[in-house]
Amino acid sequence: MLQHKGTVTIETIRLILRKFERTDANDMFHNWASDPEVCKYLSWGPHKDISASKKRIKYILQSYSYPDTYQWAIVLKNRKHVIGSISVEIKNTLDSSCEIGYCIGREFWNQGIMTEALRAVMHYLFYEIGYQKIVAKHDLLNPASGRVMQKAGMKFTEIIEKVGIRRDGSSYDCAVYTKYKDED
Numbered sequence: 001m002l003q004h005k006g007t008v009t010i011e012t013i014r015l016i017l018r019k020f021e022r023t024d025a026n027d028m029f030h031n032w033a034s035d036p037e038v039c040k041y042l043s044w045g046p047h048k049d050i051s052a053s054k055k056r057i058k059y060i061l062q063s064y065s066y067p068d069t070y071q072w073a074i075v076l077k078n079r080k081h082v083i084g085s086i087s088v089e090i091k092n093t094l095d096s097s098c099e100i101g102y103c104i105g106r107e108f109w110n111q112g113i114m115t116e117a118l119r120a121v122m123h124y125l126f127y128e129i130g131y132q133k134i135v136a137k138h139d140l141l142n143p144a145s146g147r148v149m150q151k152a153g154m155k156f157t158e159i160i161e162k163v164g165i166r167r168d169g170s171s172y173d174c175a176v177y178t179k180y181k182d183e184d
């Protein structure tokens with residue numbers, strides 16, 4: 001049984017994961033959402049101007065009125081500004097499963113930040129909310145994302161071929177990773 005508590009603040013060694021705030025639009029735009037390289041394998045973006053980031057934040061803030069919204073801003077403690085996001089993208093109450101998505105600005109890649117965020121979020125979703133299964137997927141051309149899933153303890157499950165169309169028109173295959181609650 002799921003006990004929704006929403007996007008509560010989570011602290012890790014280097015990070016604060018918290019709800020987005022209206023004033024985060026500038027960080028969102030400059031730190032990650034305007035960068036085509038960050039958005040290369042994502043279903044959205046890049047944002048062309050700050051109004052797109054403001055619109056996105058407005059939508060996120062509205063979504064917080066639902067207690068089953070899990071959408072965190074990732075704040076580096078020593079920099080104080082928002083460098084990315086991690087969220088539950090898809091929820092399935094029938095089997096208490098959910099799918100997580102994430103991104104951070106290029107300047108912050110390869111420092112173990114997303115692995116730290118994903119581990120903390122998975123722990124919260126399993127042990128505070130009651131999810132039994134957490135899934136994440138990545139484009140096969142984006143192995144860094146798969147590496148994050150592996151380092152966070154998820155297991156490779158399957159490859160789904162031709163699952164969607166990238167913005168450049170090419171079709172892509174994705175790798176699926178899964179972690180079950182209390183699984184080693």
Ligand SMILES: CC(C)(COP(=O)(O)OP(=O)(O)OC[C@H]1O[C@@H](n2cnc3c(N)ncnc32)[C@H](O)[C@@H]1OP(=O)(O)O)[C@@H](O)C(=O)NCCC(=O)NCCS
Pocket residue numbers: 037038039041042102103104105108109110111112113114115116137138139142143144145147148
């Ligand atoms: C994918 C992403 C979230 C990773 O975040 P991160 O904070 O850099 O991740 P971590 O530092 O925790 O781990 C990255 C791992 O990928 C590895 N890696 C980086 N580039 C790689 C590549 N081209 N091939 C294989 N592994 C790669 C790193 O070496 C590291 O593994 P290691 O610790 O074993 O050395 C980040 O690059 C990002 O936001 N990308 C754009 C958005 C995106 O693709 N989101 C995921 C959509 S599914």
